[in-house]
Amino acid sequence: MTGNRQAAADTDVVHAEAREILGPSTGPVAAASLTHNPKNGVTAGVWAVSAGDRTAVLKVLTRTKNATGRWAASDDPRHWNYWLREADVYDSGLAQSWQPYGIRAPRLLARVQRADGDVALWLEHVRGEPGTGWPRARHIEHARRLGAAQGAASVPHEPWFTRRFLRQYVGSNTLGEELLDDDEAWQQPLVRDHFPAGLRHEMVRLHHDREWFLDVMEALPRVFSHLDQWPANVRSQGPDSVLFDWAFAGDGALGEDLGNYLPDSVFDLFVPAGDLPGYAARAYDAYLHGLRSSGSRVDERLVRLGMCASVVKYDWLTAAMLARAGEVQRDYGGERAVSAELRYRERGLALGFLAGWAAEARALAPQLGFPEAPGGR
Structure with missing residues (x-):
């Protein structure tokens, strides 16, 4: 053996x-x-x-x-x-x-x-095509199926369900938080040369608004959620998507799983950051179509808010990248090195896109009866 x-x-x-x-x-x-x-x-x-x-x-x-x-x-x-x-x-x-x-x-x-x-x-040993190599259309179809599943199923209540996942997960990721307001950290070459202009302001604001985002996510409609959906955790097997690693499964917000799947596709270099706007738009439409096909009549604005406000999960990532800018960059599992320049450029662009989700959440939430974010819209 x-x-x-x-x-x-x-x-x-x-x-x-x-x-x-x-x-x-x-x-x-x-x-x-x-x-x-x-x-x-x-x-x-x-x-x-x-x-x-x-x-x-x-x-x-x-x-x-x-x-x-x-x-x-x-x-x-x-x-x-x-x-x-x-x-x-x-x-x-x-x-x-x-x-x-x-x-x-x-x-x-x-x-x-x-x-x-x-x-x-x-x-079961599933030998199908891993999600890391799927064509874009297959990811879109997975989003539709996810919407149909979460729109149709009742929310079970199990004693071992993850509860308040985002609050616990984000709160446990503290690496580099003190660097968010550190000018020298933002002048490290990898950060300075590959993060888009304005990202510092947006990510610092997201960090300061973290409690507001978490409160919004916890007040949205609940669904049974996997809470770790990303391309490395799924394969195709015939007509099915086979989803692995259910270790975090439990109570989540409508749209939260999709809000994890899309940026993680880019953060680990499976989808180019430049494709994220179009990819995310198509996947969201497919998810919403799946919800409607299964009979869900939830206000579409709540679905959109769940996906956009889930950006809070990545509050920790900017700080961690500031802290690790001097380290060798490795892939998931740590088996091989990846280009630091590529990782910081792609993640910087993706974080810039997520800043747009955060802004959309701040604008949308008051329309649905939520308090305004501390700094307004």
Whole structure:
């Protein structure tokens, strides 16, 4: 067997589980580590496991991994990084609740409670095209399906649901906050040369208005939300979108998932920032069409507000980029270096676009009975 973190935690344990779940095989059991966030304290590892001609994905959930700060695992079922949530999502059946609308999770093959307290999720190995390589039209179709699913489904209430996700997540990201008002930080070459003019003013204002944005998001219509939708967490499998990593799932605002999916497409260099205005417009129209097709009659302005005000999730990003401008820039998972100039240019342009969402939210909210933002529109 090959892999990392002590060969998928324990070679004999994984071998025995694979034989039990995938069936007896004359071939060897092998495991290859899959890209994931290695900093997250709830994830011991993710592997593609094969036994002969049969394969599965093994994801091991833990609360004993040495992780500090915002990525530490939590025992609180309402915390955004509750260690056992993904297993609960699969057990409840909610991971497949969007399947009638063309979005599903990988099939759960088995949940194994290990003697060391960890939980092993054995999942279907989905081999379709990853969202990171989708043509734009496929992303637009995914947005339509998401709208249809969230417009049709009732909002369940589970004790392990993430609650007030944005407030917890944004509040846990404090790296570089003191640099937002630091002239020298904004004069670092990567920042000075690649962030658009006026971005400093807009991002500092977003930070100062953070509580207002969070209050708005928490008062909007609620939907069952994945809360980590981005192209790296989805694949196509036949006609379906297969959505992975349900660890944050729970209570979210209408439009919030879409508001995460679109900018994350650019922040991790899957979609060019120059395409974001047209891409976002088409995806929003598709999401709204999906809502209407499933019978939702919610005020369209509330949908728009949910997507635009979700920009608050990225309040932390500007400060973090100021803090990391002198570091080697790496891709998701940290496996390879990426061009720092490209990353700062693309993210700077995307943040500039999101400043427009923030301005739209400030203008739209008072029309719907919300208080004005502290600095006005």
